[in-house]
Amino acid sequence: MDWLNAVVQGTLLGGLYALFAAGLSLIFGVMRLVNIGHGDLIVLAAYLGLTVTTATGMHPLFALIVVVPTMAVIGYVLQRGLLNQTLGDDLLPPLLVTFGLSVILQNGLLEIYSADPQKLEAGALETASFAVGGLNLGVLPVLTFAVAVAVIWGLQWTFYHTALGRAFRAVSDNQDIAQLMGLNRRHIFGVAMALALGVTAIAGILLGIRTSFDPSIGGGRLIFGFEAVIIGGLGNLWGTLAGGVILGVAQTVGAKIDPGWQVLSGHIAFLIILAIRPNGLFPRISA
Amino acid sequence: MTKIFKRPSRRSFLTGATAALAAPALLSATRAYAATPTLRIGHVSPRTGPLAGFAEADDYVISGIEKALAGGLQNNGKSWNVEIISKDSQSNPNRAAEVAADLILGDEVDIIVAASTPDTVNPVADQAEINEVPCITTDCPWQPYFFGRNGVPGEGFASTYHFFWGLEDVIGSFLDMWGQSGVAKSVGGLFPNDADGNAWGHPELGLPKPLAEAGYNLVDPGRYQPLSDDFSNYIAAFKESGCEIVTGNMIAPDFATFWAQAAQQGFNPKIVTIGKALLFPSVIASLGERGDGLSSEVWWSPNHPFSSSLSSASSKELAEGYSAASGRPWTQPIGFKHALFEVVADVAKRAEDLEDPEAIVAAINGTNLDTIVGNVNWANGPINNVSKTPLVAGQWQKDGDAMDLKIVANSAAPNIPLTGELNLLG
Numbered sequence: 001m002d003w004l005n006a007v008v009q010g011t012l013l014g015g016l017y018a019l020f021a022a023g024l025s026l027i028f029g030v031m032r033l034v035n036i037g038h039g040d041l042i043v044l045a046a047y048l049g050l051t052v053t054t055a056t057g058m059h060p061l062f063a064l065i066v067v068v069p070t071m072a073v074i075g076y077v078l079q080r081g082l083l084n085q086t087l088g089d090d091l092l093p094p095l096l097v098t099f100g101l102s103v104i105l106q107n108g109l110l111e112i113y114s115a116d117p118q119k120l121e122a123g124a125l126e127t128a129s130f131a132v133g134g135l136n137l138g139v140l141p142v143l144t145f146a147v148a149v150a151v152i153w154g155l156q157w158t159f160y161h162t163a164l165g166r167a168f169r170a171v172s173d174n175q176d177i178a179q180l181m182g183l184n185r186r187h188i189f190g191v192a193m194a195l196a197l198g199v200t201a202i203a204g205i206l207l208g209i210r211t212s213f214d215p216s217i218g219g220g221r222l223i224f225g226f227e228a229v230i231i232g233g234l235g236n237l238w239g240t241l242a243g244g245v246i247l248g249v250a251q252t253v254g255a256k257i258d259p260g261w262q263v264l265s266g267h268i269a270f271l272i273i274l275a276i277r278p279n280g281l282f283p284r285i286s287a
Numbered sequence: 288m289t290k291i292f293k294r295p296s297r298r299s300f301l302t303g304a305t306a307a308l309a310a311p312a313l314l315s316a317t318r319a320y321a322a323t324p325t326l327r328i329g330h331v332s333p334r335t336g337p338l339a340g341f342a343e344a345d346d347y348v349i350s351g352i353e354k355a356l357a358g359g360l361q362n363n364g365k366s367w368n369v370e371i372i373s374k375d376s377q378s379n380p381n382r383a384a385e386v387a388a389d390l391i392l393g394d395e396v397d398i399i400v401a402a403s404t405p406d407t408v409n410p411v412a413d414q415a416e417i418n419e420v421p422c423i424t425t426d427c428p429w430q431p432y433f434f435g436r437n438g439v440p441g442e443g444f445a446s447t448y449h450f451f452w453g454l455e456d457v458i459g460s461f462l463d464m465w466g467q468s469g470v471a472k473s474v475g476g477l478f479p480n481d482a483d484g485n486a487w488g489h490p491e492l493g494l495p496k497p498l499a500e501a502g503y504n505l506v507d508p509g510r511y512q513p514l515s516d517d518f519s520n521y522i523a524a525f526k527e528s529g530c531e532i533v534t535g536n537m538i539a540p541d542f543a544t545f546w547a548q549a550a551q552q553g554f555n556p557k558i559v560t561i562g563k564a565l566l567f568p569s570v571i572a573s574l575g576e577r578g579d580g581l582s583s584e585v586w587w588s589p590n591h592p593f594s595s596s597l598s599s600a601s602s603k604e605l606a607e608g609y610s611a612a613s614g615r616p617w618t619q620p621i622g623f624k625h626a627l628f629e630v631v632a633d634v635a636k637r638a639e640d641l642e643d644p645e646a647i648v649a650a651i652n653g654t655n656l657d658t659i660v661g662n663v664n665w666a667n668g669p670i671n672n673v674s675k676t677p678l679v680a681g682q683w684q685k686d687g688d689a690m691d692l693k694i695v696a697n698s699a700a701p702n703i704p705l706t707g708e709l710n711l712l713g
Binding site for chain 1: 312335336337338340341343378480508509510511512513515516517519520521523539540542543544547548550551552553567569570574575577638
């Protein structure tokens with residue numbers, strides 16, 4: 001029963017990791033951009049949620065109505081104003097720029113919100129749980145997992161059933177030819193980033209309800225996001241969910257053996273998969 | 288576009304250039320012939336980064352000290368000006384060493400002080416020791432300070448001194464608090480894999496041994512990585528062993544994760560006493576209703592019966608002054624930061640020769656001062672170069688709208704009055 005509990009809790013944790021990773025996976029899939037500032041953007045979203053909830057007194061989940069569009073606008077402006085200038089054949093400039101962005105975001109947040117740990121108050125949702133076959137499952141982790149599945153399904157549907165998704169896939173396959181066919185790739189990239197940061201907003205709010213956050217915790221969350229993306233296969237959204245779950249289960253099962261191995265066993269699972277299948281489990285793009 | 292800047296004329300350029308050339312001569316002259324010499328104090332603290340909470344009252348404390356010392360210090364019948372140069376460690380030990388070296392070699396400070404966690408205190412003290420600059424530090428348990436710097440008991444250090452409490456005091460005050468509660472003697476331990484967690488969980492020097500001696504059963508599943516997202520396995524282990532007490536040394540985000548998951552998975556301990564994470568009112572506020580009843584060690588509070596040797600303000604006045612100036616609740620590091628400068632001022636008054644580092648070190652060694660955090664006297668320390676201040680245990684309790692840290696166990700320092708009784712959780 002203990003082992004089953006570890007696996008179930010790990011799967012639910014994987015939902016959170018998949019949410020961290022979905023935005024990364026999306027922008028890498030569309031424009032080959034590795035966003036080092038992703039973790040800090042998650043924290044930024046959590047702080048935006050905090051601002052909205054303290055200003056209006058509404059429930060953090062309702063704050064999503066404000067935070068998701070705000071983050072999407074930030075994403076579009078960020079992409080068109082800054083990141084588009086750095087995209088080219090070389091992977092390094094966007095990497096460096098997003099690294100700088102991460103430093104600026106951390107210190108900006110520290111200046112505005114101070115170093116105090118903050119938490120989004122979600123009332124009974126934080127501690128509510130229900131029993132299933134002898135296991136106690138928290139409502140919030142289950143909700144997080146459900147949201148992760150819904151978000152990935154939504155992104156996947158957008159990719160394969162809409163005109164926008166076709167545009168994403170076109171610029172992803174070949175930017176120049178897509179441009180020749182009348183797609184404005186700068187705009188498409190902006191929309192992709194807007195969508196990615198919209199997902200980040202959801203991840204940030206759920207993180208803020210789950211635990212307390214301060215301006216410096218973004219970097220620590222980034223690595224799990226990256227690992228989930230790479231385990232699942234670059235640019236594959238369902239793969240990202242699978243990657244998140246594998247990472248989460250590896251961590252909780254490792255911790256079951258010895259708590260010191262929690263993070264380590266996640267990294268080991270990642271390294272094993274990287275060694276056996278360098279492109280991840282379900283690669284969509286050959287690297 | 289309109290032209291904003293005038294081009295410099297030949298005449299104004301000449302005036303400016305001459306002044307610039309002549310300035311160093313004038314400036315060095317003022318320094319050489321100054322009537323009152325200046326004592327320079329270098330100060331390193333984590334103003335930004337994850338430890339910034341410890342340093343949030345720096346500006347308030349230092350401006351208070353500067354006000355108290357505005358008339359200068361008297362040393363051997365001579366008046367000295369005091370200049371405090373404060374630098375930010377960015378919560379990073381490497382950066383702390385760098386700014387300490389900068390203060391010592393660049394600003395040529397006479398005394399260097401540092402506070403808040405081994406990550407700030409140890410690198411600064413190491414730099415001071417190498418460069419033979421007198422150094423006083425606080426706000427870090429003495430074991431990580433002394434053993435973390437490879438100190439040898441009996442020898443100690445040449446020019447670096449430290450005052451705070453130690454792990455034996457934390458253990459004592461926790462046991463004192465739990466003992467009076469009458470709950471089952473089964474304790475769950477949450478120790479991270481960092482300097483503090485390893486020291487607290489150390490089988491010989493940490494909690495396990497004294498807890499076993501006092502008849503407690505400690506369930507310690509192992510060391511977790513800080514910033515962990517999941518504590519299910521800890522919770523399962525604690526539930527299985529019927530733990531009614533949870534203790535450990537955690538950072539705030541980890542505690543919040545643990546505490547929410549404990550509720551979700553139906554684990555309801557009666558006492559939760561955690562070091563470090565529960566020090567600050569802002570952390571307790573962020574936990575909402577679930578913050579009520581958590582307990583922690585108390586190094587200093589507005590109810591401590593001590594007052595400043597510099598400004599003669601009581602603990603209450605210092606804490607309330609900060610709340611009035613900043614609009615934020617008091618925090619425990621305020622008292623220690625103030626006391627740090629009290630000790631420096633006292634040393635500077637007593638030193639036989641303020642120009643001579645060795646004379647300053649001798650004065651530090653001879654300190655016997657009643658500060659706002661208690662008596663500081665290196666002759667009474669548990670080990671070389673360390674002086675201990677009293678420690679009690681407290682519980683966060685709802686007082687009106689806000690949470691107040693009530694002192695609920697004081698047998699180690701009965702002169703610090705109790706302000707409340709321990710309430711069990713749940």
